[in-house]
Amino acid sequence: MNDPVVAILVLAPAVGGLAAWRMRGQTVELIAFAAYVAACSAGVGLILAAFQTGHVTAFGGIVSIDALGAYVLALTLIVAGLALWASPRYIRHELASDGLRPHDEGHYYALFLWFMATLITVPIVDNLGLLWVAIEATTVVSALLVGINRSPDAIEAAWKYLILGTIGVGFALLATLFAYASSVQVLGESSDALNWTRLMSIAPTLNPSLLRLSFVFALAGYGTKIGLVPFHTWLPDAHSQAPSPVSALLSGVSLVAALYALIRFHLVAVAGIGPGFSSTLLVAFGLLSMAVALPFMIRQEDVKRLLAYSSIEHMGLLAVGVGFGGPLALLGVALHMGLHAVTKATLFLSAGELVQQYGSRRLSAIRGTITAAPVAGVALGGGIVLLGGLPPSGIFVTEFAIVVGGVTQGFFPAAAATALLLALCFVALAVHGSRIVWGHPGPVLAASNFDIGLALRLAAPLLAVAVLGLWTPGPLISALESIKAILGATGA
Amino acid sequence: MSLTITLTALDAARLLDATSAGIVLVGILIAGTRSIGRAVWLVAAQAILLSAAIAGVGLATHSSHLVIGSLVTLASRGIAVPLAIRYILRQSPVRVERNPYLGPRASLVAAIAIVFVSAMAIGNATLVGSVEAPRALPAAVAEVLTGLLIAMTRRKGLSIVVGLLVFENGLALVAFSLTYGMPFVVELGATFDLLMVVVVVGVYARRMLTVFGSLSTDKLRNLRG
Numbered sequence: 001m002n003d004p005v006v007a008i009l010v011l012a013p014a015v016g017g018l019a020a021w022r023m024r025g026q027t028v029e030l031i032a033f034a035a036y037v038a039a040c041s042a043g044v045g046l047i048l049a050a051f052q053t054g055h056v057t058a059f060g061g062i063v064s065i066d067a068l069g070a071y072v073l074a075l076t077l078i079v080a081g082l083a084l085w086a087s088p089r090y091i092r093h094e095l096a097s098d099g100l101r102p103h104d105e106g107h108y109y110a111l112f113l114w115f116m117a118t119l120i121t122v123p124i125v126d127n128l129g130l131l132w133v134a135i136e137a138t139t140v141v142s143a144l145l146v147g148i149n150r151s152p153d154a155i156e157a158a159w160k161y162l163i164l165g166t167i168g169v170g171f172a173l174l175a176t177l178f179a180y181a182s183s184v185q186v187l188g189e190s191s192d193a194l195n196w197t198r199l200m201s202i203a204p205t206l207n208p209s210l211l212r213l214s215f216v217f218a219l220a221g222y223g224t225k226i227g228l229v230p231f232h233t234w235l236p237d238a239h240s241q242a243p244s245p246v247s248a249l250l251s252g253v254s255l256v257a258a259l260y261a262l263i264r265f266h267l268v269a270v271a272g273i274g275p276g277f278s279s280t281l282l283v284a285f286g287l288l289s290m291a292v293a294l295p296f297m298i299r300q301e302d303v304k305r306l307l308a309y310s311s312i313e314h315m316g317l318l319a320v321g322v323g324f325g326g327p328l329a330l331l332g333v334a335l336h337m338g339l340h341a342v343t344k345a346t347l348f349l350s351a352g353e354l355v356q357q358y359g360s361r362r363l364s365a366i367r368g369t370i371t372a373a374p375v376a377g378v379a380l381g382g383g384i385v386l387l388g389g390l391p392p393s394g395i396f397v398t399e400f401a402i403v404v405g406g407v408t409q410g411f412f413p414a415a416a417a418t419a420l421l422l423a424l425c426f427v428a429l430a431v432h433g434s435r436i437v438w439g440h441p442g443p444v445l446a447a448s449n450f451d452i453g454l455a456l457r458l459a460a461p462l463l464a465v466a467v468l469g470l471w472t473p474g475p476l477i478s479a480l481e482s483i484k485a486i487l488g489a490t491g492a
Numbered sequence: 493m494s495l496t497i498t499l500t501a502l503d504a505a506r507l508l509d510a511t512s513a514g515i516v517l518v519g520i521l522i523a524g525t526r527s528i529g530r531a532v533w534l535v536a537a538q539a540i541l542l543s544a545a546i547a548g549v550g551l552a553t554h555s556s557h558l559v560i561g562s563l564v565t566l567a568s569r570g571i572a573v574p575l576a577i578r579y580i581l582r583q584s585p586v587r588v589e590r591n592p593y594l595g596p597r598a599s600l601v602a603a604i605a606i607v608f609v610s611a612m613a614i615g616n617a618t619l620v621g622s623v624e625a626p627r628a629l630p631a632a633v634a635e636v637l638t639g640l641l642i643a644m645t646r647r648k649g650l651s652i653v654v655g656l657l658v659f660e661n662g663l664a665l666v667a668f669s670l671t672y673g674m675p676f677v678v679e680l681g682a683t684f685d686l687l688m689v690v691v692v693v694g695v696y697a698r699r700m701l702t703v704f705g706s707l708s709t710d711k712l713r714n715l716r717g
Contacts, residue, residue, distance in 0.1 A: 129678030136685040143692050147699065155699050156712040162696065163652060166689050167643065173663050173682070174636075181670040191675055237715040296717065305717070 002049070002058035005042045006124065010117055012038035017113035023106045029088050032109040036084050039120065043077045046070070046124075051479050057126075064126035064197060067482035072123035072253075072260045075338055079252040079345045080116045083245035085457050086349045087112065090245055093356050099149050108148060108243070115141045115249060122257040126195045131261055132169070132176050135225060138254055139165040146242040146250075157234075157241035164234040168224025175218035175265060182210035196264050203271035211272045218265035219281055225258035227312045228319060229289040235312060236296070240304035240361070244352020247304060251311045252345035256337055259315060263322060263487065275325060282323030283414050289316030290421040298428045302361050303351050303380075306432060307344060310387060313425055314340045320418055321402040325488060329405025334483040335472075336398035339465050343387050343395065346461045350379040353454065359445035363432060368441030375450065379458035381437035386465055388429035389422060394468035504552035505625040508669065511545040512631035515665060516607055519638045522658055524600030526588045531654045532577045538635075538661045539569035546668060557676045565664065568683045573657065576690050580697045581650055584707050594645035603638050610634040628669030635662030649700060649707035653693055660686060 016035025020028050050056045050070035057064045065073065091108055094100040100108070118141055121134040139162065147158030176194070183193040186205050192198045199206070224231040239247050269278040293313040300306040314336075321333035353376035354369065355361045369377020389396040399422050406415030468476075499507075515538050522534045543566040550558025581587055594602065607630075614630040639659025643652050667673055674682075697707055704711040 127675070127678065129674050130681060133678065133681030133685055136682075137688070140685060140688040140692055144695065147696060150699055150703065152703050152711070153714050155696060155703055156715055159649070159696050159700070159709075159712060160715075162689070162692055163643070163656065166656060167640070167659060170636075170659055170663055174666060177663075177667050177670055177674070180674060184671050189671070194675060194678065241715075299717070301717075 002046065002056055002063075005045055006058040006063050008042040009039050009046065009124075010121055012036075012042070013113040013117040013120065017110040017117070020109040020113060021106050022103075023109075024102065025105070028106050028109045032084060032087070032113060035113050036081065036116075039116070040077050040081065043073055043120070047074050051482065054482065061192065061195065061197075062127060062130070063124050064195070065124050066486055067479065068260070068263070068486045069123040071334070071338070071479065071483050072256060073120065075256060075341045076116070076119045076123070076253045079249060079341055080119070082342075082345050082349065082457055082461065083248040083252075084112065085453070086248070086352070087245045089451070089454065090243060090352055090356070094149070094243070097356075104148055108145070111141055111145045111148070112246070112249075115145060115246070119249070119253055119257055123260055126197055127192075128176050128179055128196055128199070128264065129194045131196075131264070132173055135172070135222070135258060135261055136166070136169050138257065139169060139225070142238075142242075142246065142250060142254065145246045146238045148243060151241075154241040157237035160234045161238040165225065168221055168231055170221065171217045171224070172221025172261070175214045175216075175221055178210050178214035178217065179265070179268065182206040182214065185210075196268070199268050200271055203268055206268075206272045208273045211269050212277060215265050215269040215278045215281070218262055219278075219285065222258045222262040222265070223285065226255055226262060226315050226319070227289070228285045228315060229292040229312065232289065232292075232312050236305045236308040239308035239311065239348075240302060244304075244348050244355070247307075247348040247352070248345035251307065251348060252341040255311060255315055256341055259318060259337075262319075266322060267487075279323040279325060282319045283411060286316040286319030286321075286323060287414060287417055287421070289313065289319070290418070290425070294421060294424055294428065297425060297432075300432070301363055303355065303363050303366055303436075304348065304361055306363065306384075307347050307351060310425070310429065311340075311344060313421075314344070314387075317399065317402065317418065317422070320414065321405070322487065324402065324406040324409050324411050324415070326405050326409040327484060327488060328408060329402045330484045330487040331480055332398040332401030332405055333487065334480045335394065335468070336402065339394045339398060339468065340387075342461045343383060343465050346458055347380060347383045347387065350376040350383065350458050353458075354380060357444055357446050358442065360442075363435070365442040367435055367439030368437075370437050372441050372444045375455050375458060377437060379462060381433040381435075383458075383462050384429050384433035384436065386462060388426035388433070390426070390430075392469045393466045395465065397469040499548060499552035501552050504549040507548040508545045508625040509627045511541045511548075512625065512628040512665065512669070514541045515661070516631045516634055519635050519658055519662075520600060520603045520607070522654065523603035523638055523642055524596050526590075526596050528581055528587050528589060528648065528650050528654060529578065531651070532574050532581065535654060535657045535661065536570050536574035538658070539565060539573075542661060542664055542668070543570055546673070549668075549672060553672075555672075558673065561673055561676065561679055564680070564683055568687055569657075569661065569664070572687065573690050576694060577650065577653060577657075580694050583698070583701060584650065586648065586706060586708070589646055589648050589651045592646045592651070594641075599641065599645060602641055606637045606641065607631075607634045610637065625669060628665065632662050632665035632669050635659070635665060638662070647709050649697060649709055652709065653690075656689075 020031045047070045050065045118137040143162040147154045227235040266278045293309045296309045389399045403419045543562040546562035610633045611630045643655030
């Protein structure tokens with residue numbers, strides 16, 4: 001019954017990409033918009049159904065969307081919408097300034113739509129093998145987007161991303177294989193032996209040493225795609241060199257997609273061998289990521305690399321939160337995932353705007369934007385301070401919840417370390433943010449022309465993030481509660 | 493007149509064991525060669541051995557999905573991928589690994605050491621339930637590690653890709669030796685991904701040749717901090 005809706009969700013961007021490949025100008029923008037609207041309307045239907053009934057399945061159980069999957073799907077559609085909305089302005093500027101060649105326009109939208117299709121596939125498949133296939137596909141498609149402008153730096157970033165991403169995700173395949181081996185021992189070679197829902201139902205009977213191996217390899221493999229230290233080295237390069245709307249997708253949702261995959265393995269491990277093993281590893285690698293990202297954020301000279309390192313920090317925080325477990329931290333994790341995705345995407349979009357206007361990505365050049373480029377400048381500077389966790393914005397609330405949740409779960413030293421690192425990151429980001437807005441203005445290449453669309457798509461998401469700390473709408477709370485129930489299904 | 497091939501499950505396991513040994517041997521040769529062209533043929537030889545093992549087990553167990561899987565492996569990993577890499581290689585001015593971080597002889601010794609370590613570490617593990625081929629899993633893990641070794645110690649872009657392909661062959665052998673492969677649709681998806689990776693490698697190899705004039709990753713060290 002849901003089959004056609006799911007088919008539209010995935011096929012609309014896939015087919016739209018095919019149609020866009022050789023097109024240019026308004027035609028290609030229209031194709032991309034139409035494909036997005038089709039996918040989005042199918043997606044909204046599925047998301048609402050998943051939250052109302054708890055579970056949507058299609059194609060004989062290959063597709064299975066629970067609250068967590070629906071949430072990641074919703075974030076994907078929101079961030080992809082923002083990034084697609086920003087794309088025409090960005091791409092036209094690149095074409096005009098010879099950053100891109102004329103036929104790149106169609107390729108850009110085609111790859112964008114395919115990237116979106118692969119990202120959409122991740123949270124809706126139940127089979128961990130297909131989940132792996134979808135994540136690997138995100139790497140392949142987005143590697144083409146990272147290097148689309150053919151500059152030496154972009155080629156370097158894309159090459160590293162492709163090679164390290166493929167090797168890293170190879171380890172996640174090993175994780176999948178070990179999970180499959182453990183489940184085949186119980187079920188025999190059944191076609192649903194890799195389905196996550198099936199694995200969860202038989203988790204206590206699975207071979208514990210295979211489950212441990214499986215989680216370790218999932219941590220290294222999907223950890224590479226999440227950007228957990230020490231598997232993160234490709235991330236600042238790829239996220240900073242990609243066209244800014246693509247950076248928004250990469251940092252906003254492709255990291256969350258990989259985290260989603262790791263969480264599925266974590267939940268199987270928790271159900272099979274108890275919370276001790278995988279939670280400890282998540283907390284340790286999460287803290288390491290936060291600690292390593294901090295000095296790179298303090299000394300950063302490149303605005304997009306600053307945002308990329310901040311993504312490493314936030315993914316670290318989410319890993320820590322998942323590791324803490326318990327109702328409070330998990331509720332924080334659920335909301336934080338969304339707030340970070342929306343904030344970071346908006347910041348990359350405003351950074352892209354400023355980089356084009358200043359003709360530089362150096363933080364020493366992009367200063368005093370309050371006079372030179374007020375809309376994007378205030379969005380970037382203010383957004384960066386929000387991102388650091390300015391009280392009482394939503395991000396402050398979720399970070400607070402994760403830290404307090406850690407204390408109540410008995411992770412006292414780790415929670416204290418998390419709080420300290422968050423405070424230091426806030427200071428670093430606040431300094432960068434205030435310089436961007438108030439600093440001594442640098443030279444500007446192109447004067448900013450006011451665009452209502454630009455103002456709307458930069459201001460609205462940031463206002464939402466700020467307000468969500470003080471007031472959270474009822475439906476969102478019940479959605480977050482059901483996500484929390486999945487995250488903590490068998491833990492704590 | 494009909495030709496019937498009768499293979500018992502035990503024969504199939506022995507075949508897998510023997511081909512695993514062959515794959516390991518070829519892996520050591522790959523680590524020890526400077527010529528990227530030769531390395532690509534050796535990677536193809538590994539994939540052909542792998543597909544033979546899969547076909548053997550498929551015939552013995554009367555599993556049509558394994559027989560089809562072996563043909564897919566042969567066509568993709570054994571033929572299409574090596575030909576594509578050869579095609580890219582022909583456009584590159586330099587086709588030998590001149591100045592690797594770890595020379596061919598040292599790599600050869602390291603690859604042999606990896607095989608011994610894997611055999612000792614995994615040889616006794618009782619992970620494998622259904623497959624009676626004790627050498628397959630250690631061989632597979634050795635190939636995964638050999639691939640990593642090659643990818644990490646070479647400078648030329650295509651040498652790194654050779655390492656990646658050895659790594660991928662190792663992964664395929666792990667899959668096969670643990671559980672006789674994964675569900676068919678997953679295998680197909682994974683193969684499709686691998687082909688796409690090679691296509692994207694080709695795209696960037698061309699861009700690197702245009703922009704840097706070579707495929708040496710020494711040119712790729714601008715992005716720091």
